[in-house]
Amino acid sequence: MPSTQNQTTAIQTIPATEANTTTEPPAPVFHVGVVVFEPFDEDLKDEKSPKFKNLAQRITAVFDMLYKEAFGALFIRSYVIAFRVPLASRIRMNATEAEVGLEFNKTTPLVELPRNEDVQKTLAAAIDSHSNNTILNVPFSPGSVQVLRTPLPTTLPTTNSTETTIAPNSTTTPSSTVKPTTKIPPTVEATVTRKLTFRSLGETFTTDLLNPSSAAFKNRAALIKSNLEPLFQREFSTLRDFIVTSFSNGSIINNMDLKFSAAFLPTNIQIAEVLLKAASNVTAFNIDTASILVDDTPVSSGVSHNISLITALSMVLLSWLLSNQQ
Structure with a gap:
């Protein structure tokens, strides 16, 4: 009877592959400044104070409503960054300037984000269209809306740029079939x-x-x-x-x-x-x-x-001359 041999199966341990640690790009955020007719208080400098939380909640309710309606799924949320005394406080002592962050979807390409002027006009037009410039019981100062910071570069990337890349360890030799790296520079606005x-x-x-x-x-x-x-x-x-x-x-x-x-x-x-x-x-x-x-x-x-008056007189004189020639 043949002897039974114990067969041992070797198990090879494969080292775990290191996890990719690529950091996702931050969500694009516009910083918008606007003045509201609410008395400024030192407690508004503390984001944990009840006064900060109350005013911030009222303002973000307005921003969320307007920008969600204007930009749909592109817009994520708004949040108050800071309250401060506006520059014109010596003229209107009952005012507070709010700096608000507008966060958009992080997967949105730069070319699809709203322009700075669109962000500014969305709030400015709504303020102008409401009675007493008040939206959801928040009294805004007309003409005070500003885009303070923007995620948009000075010149947006163009979509028609082309680039050909050869892998570092490639054995391919340059030939007529391999195009050199080509970049079309973005157009500079005049x-x-x-x-x-x-x-x-x-x-x-x-x-x-x-x-x-x-x-x-x-x-x-x-x-x-x-x-x-x-x-x-x-x-x-x-x-x-x-x-x-x-x-x-x-x-x-x-x-x-x-x-x-x-x-x-x-x-x-x-x-x-x-x-x-x-x-x-x-x-x-x-x-x-x-x-x-x-x-x-x-x-x-x-x-x-004066220009309008001169133009009118000229038209009368011309008409008189033409009528005399007939």
Whole structure:
């Protein structure tokens, strides 16, 4: 009888493969600033305080409703980042500025995210359309909506760029069938800058307004930008930048540069009309409508009226001449 041999089966242990530790990209978030007519309180600096939680809950309810309706599944949620005293607090002491984060789906390609102006207009238009600028019992300040930070790059990536890559250990030798790496550079947007000037009649000029590094210059520049930039953004979707450049004596003369996309450049009169309409609503500073200049050319309510009158008289004269020739 043959002897039975014990057969031992060897078990080979395969080392576990290290888990991939690739970090997912963060969700794209827009930071939006808006002023609400709620008295600022020191407790609003503490995100754990009841006052912070109450006001944050009311504001995010408005944001969630508006942006979910506007962008659907792309929009995830809103959350309050901070409350602070607005720059114009010395004019309106019962106001609070809220900085709110708008989180969008992390899988959304950059080219499919809303533009900055669309994010700004969604809230701004809703505020303007509601009675007393109040939405869900939150009283907003019209014209105060700003996009403070954006996940969008200065130039969005193009979808028609091509690239050919050869693996590091490939034995393939360069030949006519292998294309070299080719990248089509993104198109740089052409822009045009317009200089806008107006006088704040009755306001006192101080020499520190000549120094761009001074607190007085920075505070006034921020005040003008926060009040006027949203108005120009609402009127012109092609506005790319709004920079307060200098101040000079004569009550106070305010100078700023407005950068527009060359795809649509508003006329001098269209630019001035935004300021003319703002003159009766902006209370943080005075806008003398008779002093408005665009690229150092006078464009004011009086100038526009005079131009219209001259045009009308010319038409009457032309009509009279034509009738006499018949």
